[in-house]
Amino acid sequence: MLLVWVVGGVLAIRFGWAELVIARAAAIGAISIAFAEYFLRVLGYNPLVVPLLSTFGSLNSTMLANPRVFFAMAENGLFFKSMAAVHPRFKTPVNAIALAALLGVGFVLLRRFEDLADAFVTAILPFCVLGVGAIFVVRARPGYVPAFRSPGYPIVPILFILATLYLLVNAVIDPSTRWPTLAVFLVILVGVPVFYATVGRRVIPPDTARRAAGETA
Secondary structure, X not given: OHHHHHHHHHHHXXXXXXXXXXXXXXXXXXXXXXXXXXXXHHHOOOOOHHHHHHHHHHHHHHHHHHHHHHHHHHHOOOOOHHHHOOOOOOOOOHHHHHHHHHHHHHHHHHOOHHHHHHXXXXXXXXXXXXXHHHHHHXXXXXXXXXXXXXXXXXXXXXXXXXXXXXXXXXXXXXXXOHHHHHXXXXXXXXXXXXXXXXXXXXXXXXHHHHHHHHHHO
């Protein structure tokens, strides 16, 4: 993981944030495209079909995973309860899948692929920082004895966080990506008051829940 981020940092310095994001988007599914091109040519099909097949292949795994995030959040009271609905016959999170599909269609109709790839990477990186940073909070808990400890702690997670923050700061400094990056950050920040104004009001803090459980035990 450290090597990946070192190489990524060098590429970002050499080519810039925008070019790196575009290159990353173009590299997605490269191996599957190569195999698909070979077999389609053997079968006599037009290679122009390959990007379409690759996109649908990636979309298949995305639509299997992402709606279930909405479903799990709804079950835990962190999202609208309707997103926890399960289809009576197929036992799938039908409302969550429909929401993910509508969001995907809307984004595709409003933005270019390059813009969407840029926005996705920019939006996911802050949460990667929070996820990795959570290891410091968990390690500080008294009596914490994990079955597996992160190798290289605390150097590896610190380097990961610093490298990620460097990419985000570079995206803000670069004039070509500054305003799109700030727009993504603004959308994320707007989600905080929206959450507390809707489903967040019903969420019980963990400490309160533990005290209530202790009182009823």
